[in-house]
Amino acid sequence: MIIAANLKTNLTRKQTEIYVNELEDYVSKHTISQEVLVFPAASSLNPHAGKVIIGAQNAYATHNGAFTGEIGLDHLEEFSIKTILIGHSERRHVLGETQEALVKKFNFYKDLGFKIVYCVGEPLEMREAGKETMMEYISSQYEGIDTSYENLIIAYEPVWAIGTGLIPTLENIEEIHTDLKEKSIAPLLYGGSVKVTNAKEVLALRNVDGILVGSAALYSEHFCSMIQYAEDLN
Numbered sequence: 546m547i548i549a550a551n552l553k554t555n556l557t558r559k560q561t562e563i564y565v566n567e568l569e570d571y572v573s574k575h576t577i578s579q580e581v582l583v584f585p586a587a588s589s590l591n592p593h594a595g596k597v598i599i600g601a602q603n604a605y606a607t608h609n610g611a612f613t614g615e616i617g618l619d620h621l622e623e624f625s626i627k628t629i630l631i632g633h634s635e636r637r638h639v640l641g642e643t644q645e646a647l648v649k650k651f652n653f654y655k656d657l658g659f660k661i662v663y664c665v666g667e668p669l670e671m672r673e674a675g676k677e678t679m680m681e682y683i684s685s686q687y688e689g690i691d692t693s694y695e696n697l698i699i700a701y702e703p704v705w706a707i708g709t710g711l712i713p714t715l716e717n718i719e720e721i722h723t724d725l726k727e728k729s730i731a732p733l734l735y736g737g738s739v740k741v742t743n744a745k746e747v748l749a750l751r752n753v754d755g756i757l758v759g760s761a762a763l764y765s766e767h768f769c770s771m772i773q774y775a776e777d778l779n
């Protein structure tokens with residue numbers, strides 16, 4: 546399974562280094578065979594050798610250039626980063642990234658062979674509009690994306706479940722994941738208010754291949770517990 550931590554705009558470089566080392570210690574001491582990914586803030590990237598894979602939360606579709614506030618491939622290469630998160634709801638809905646811009650970014654990093662964690666998920670009004678409308682909305686987030694890309698991982702993250710403590714029912718997660726698996730056979734993660742208290746049940750669901758965790762992953766011991774759940778389930 547794939548257990549991923551999106552650290553968002555948290556943890557400084559120093560804190561991230563300590564955090565990643567704690568995970569690395571856990572993973573090696575407990576001979577964890579799961580894939581563990583960590584997405585630190587851009588200024589907290591560091592070179593890292595070990596089992597834990599470090600990815601970028603974002604980068605522009607460029608090697609370098611005049612894109613104020615963005616980082617590009619050159620900056621990722623400095624730290625040997627070959628994994629990137631694309632389409633996170635905060636980038637779509639807070640920072641206004643369009644599907645067109647995401648597709649451009651996806652293709653740029655795909656052509657470079659990056660492991661891409663591509664996020665999809667509906668806002669509350671789409672969920673409330675009924676299943677058909679909701680699935681149409683999620684389908685539109687697959688437009689232009691090469692769903693058969695070999696290094697693709699998809700994360701289903703309902704926007705209303707992110708950082709709210711709300712989570713769909715287990716039956717609902719399984720149902721949506723089963724539908725989404727028809728669009729792509731890529732590993733499919735669930736994200737949105739995953740905590741130590743619900744991770745085990747979510748990981749045990751059919752068609753859930755892992756989790757993408759935000760706030761609860763900021764505590765390394767909590768995140769390690771979730772890694773252990775996945776290991777035990779395997």
Ligand code: 13P
Pocket residue numbers: 551633702706707708709710736737738739757758759760761
């Ligand atoms: P929370 O786990 O804080 O709800 O965030 C989920 C998320 O956005 C992971 O990418």
